Amino acid sequence: MNLGSAHLTALTPMLLVSATIVIVMLAIAFKRRHRGNATLAVFGLNLALLTSLGMLYIGHEAITVTPLFVVDGYALFYTALILVATLATATLSYAYLEGFKGEREEMYLLLCLSALGGVTLACAQHFASLFIGLELLSVPLYAMIAYPVKSRRPLEGGLKYLVLSAVASAFMLFGIALMYSQVGSLLFLDVGAYFAGSASPIAVVGGAMLLIGLAFKLSLVPFHMWTPDVYEGAPAPVANYLATASKVAVFAVLTRYFVEAGGYYQISLVKVLSWLAFLSIILGNVLAVRQNNVKRMLAYSSIAHFGYCMVALIAGGPLAVEAVGAYLLTYVVTSLGTFGVVTLTSSPMGERDADAIYDYRGLFWRRPYLASILTAMLLSLAGIPLTAGFIGKFYAITAGVDAHLWWLLGALVVGSAIGLYYYLRLMVSLFLRDPSNRQFNAPLDWAQRTGGIMTLLAMLLMLAIGIYPQPFIHLLQLASLTLPG
């Protein structure tokens, strides 16, 4: 198959990210300048983001580039979403690393590499590109989690993620091999056609192993053990990246796998998956209640949120892809704001991030804007109307009602009620007067201000989605996948 100019145009966002990687790498080799390197990376990523959004709006028709990639509205939407999350992480890293004593520049290189993996996943329609994308996404993350290499906890988190992630990859690879042994092709569409007929048990076992690997990356219960530890250990911006870009990329490919590669035909697996969703919602929320550490709490809450998102996926039907997109969009915007505030109140100079709930006591009286943003974001995580989170939850519930998934919806309601409790606990502590009047403040400077502007933008976007969602729904409709048959 020849690569024509149409194919190359379609790949522009991916090529731009790759070019950014090379340029940032060369720039670091040439001269270490934190600000310069960060600006370069952000510039390149922005360019990629703008092209992908532009292509999405123009209504780019689906182009298959080699059997590995397809660039359609769906791929472009998730590319844009991943790039937005990456950009936010870059901005936050800049604020976070300003005071870091050590080499700061490689963070942006690793970040761009990982983003490339995410973009690959968004375009993947072949098991080979799925696997390459997933590894490209994860491997830089090991280094990013353990970036403050002299501290104990990040190192521990990085190592944990490395080992468990490798196990999950092995599972997945074996699953892919089993499916290949039956289907004889790695292309999603061929696998889908195979499962539409009668599938052999070996192929179903392969599908199950693939799901285990993906469920690990999405930290669905019972594959969630690593999540709280890694979130707690990782620097706050990296935790942000883990919660948003990396999960969104995996969910994007999971959805495409379901729609195109016949995931919905494997009834038994869908049933198992709905149990995973059920457990994730209940356990994620219940375990979050007991946490006194904000990052651990957010880790458990993200487990629950992906449970909600699974409800939309399991529902299937015409609304599923749109609902998943809506949920992920609102979740990303909200998480960016939440982790943004956590990052901005932390500083790597201290021995730990500002992650205990009492660090946030009375934040409203010291940093009113940050606290207001965090309040709005927590309400959005809880899914209160006027915020984006509500639109996401609304979509998930609509999809669930449409498919009559009553017991999953029951779990969703109960889970939301439990979730409220711990979101409110953090929220109200922002407003309580701090009796000891302890200060836990990162200094205010330019780097902090860019981070602040980023979180402010996240909040405005979040409110915009919550109040007038129609333009975003239009975007989601451009990013639809059609169910075969």
Add this chain to the structure above:
Amino acid sequence: MILLWLILIPFIGGLLAWQGERWVGRGFPRWVALATMLLSLGISVWLWCVGDFSLQSVGGMPHWTVEYQVPWIPRFGISLHLAMDGLGLLMVVLTNFLGVVAVTCSWREIERNVGFFHLNLLWNLGGVVGIFLAIDLFLFFFFWEMMLVPMYFLIALWGHNAPGGKGRVYAANKFFIFTQASGLVMLLAILGLVVVHYQQTGVITFDYMDLLKTQMAPQVEMLLMLGFFVAFAVKMPTVPLHSWLPDAHSQAPTAGSVDLAGILLKTAAYGVLRFGLPIFPNASAQFAPVAMWLGVAGILYGAFMCFSQTDIKRLIAYSSVSHMGFVLIGLYAGTPQALQGVVVQMIAHGLSAGALFVLCGEIYERLHTRDMRQMGGLWSRFPYLPPIAMFFAMAALGMPGLGNFVGEFLILVGSWSVAPLITVLAASGLVLSAVYSLILVQRAFHGPSPKDAEPLKDLGKRELCMMGVLMVLLLALGLYPQTVLDTSASAMDQVHSIYSAAQALAGEAP
């Protein structure tokens, strides 16, 4: 457009009050809030004067006096659809009036973060007005949940930590979780209704006027109706689901209590009138006996709980549970008299309970306790406050000539033909309410005063003025309720015409 402004004015006023505190000064938010609520009240009263609310409904479809609609989320057929009929108008007037009262009564009580307090208060009121005007089910749910957040802050940040209670944050959390979780059940029911309608017609819409005509299988209708009922029962509150109310009341600031008792509880009854009965008439008619027995349980349980309270605010909170039991009975009795009685009772209870909570706040400001065991003999220490409190206690016990009597009487008369036994039991609640109201007056105001008691500062001009207006309104409602009854008549007729047909089917119509 005027309806949109009714909602927007409090929101804008709230933002002004919040930001104004920083630039102008501490007193500024109060004046802004007062001006905002007076403006809203003025607009709603003006609508009452110029609007014609006597238009009869045709074929069970409500007839709106004022209507406003713009598309909002066309993807799901959701529009910003506001409309007002007699029922909505009365509720909006009540809300805005009690809003003025709430702003006035917190004039001196709130000293911390005045701007942020008024932001929350006004947003809460704006959200409630939205509930009363929204005719799109998505929009209705939107406001239903949205106005919880400011209320949460009112309780959690400006509440009291009453001794013996579990603290204001606990109370606020309980309130929020109860109402939010039940709200989600309602969301499930709303979506279920939309899906059923979609399967029949192929049109996705959340519009009330379209969904009103949805035909459902009996089982489905019952399930969806129960989804709505759970949300309304929590807010009302109906007995097994009421436990958040006394906690919330005892910890809330005065303005929060006025808001809760006067307005928030009414949203539930309004929801049943507007959505529960007309959309699910058959299921409601089948469910009516259960609901009415729950109402009786609420009346008796609330009244008995009143006896054992020592906290004056908890006592009034439980009396609200008791009074809302009457409302529940009247709603499901469904006769024109009972439905009209419900409207009057809602207004009268809003006024009398609101006034009692204001008085509690005044007493607390002076004595720094709400424990009735430490009061006693207040009659000799205040010239004005005790008789005024006595007046509202009389109103609460249903003294003829005051609004509550009209409401309770109409409800009982209307329910007699449907469920005699229930009516008899409910009427015994009147006796109990007389007893606990008198106990309240006796314990707090009579008896010997403590030895070293000094005369206390009595109500100021602001408070006397507020109380005077409330008293005049209650008297007016009691002596000449016809104005209110005329306004709500056609809206109640519409509910009745739908519901009575279903009652006839269920075989328990008069």
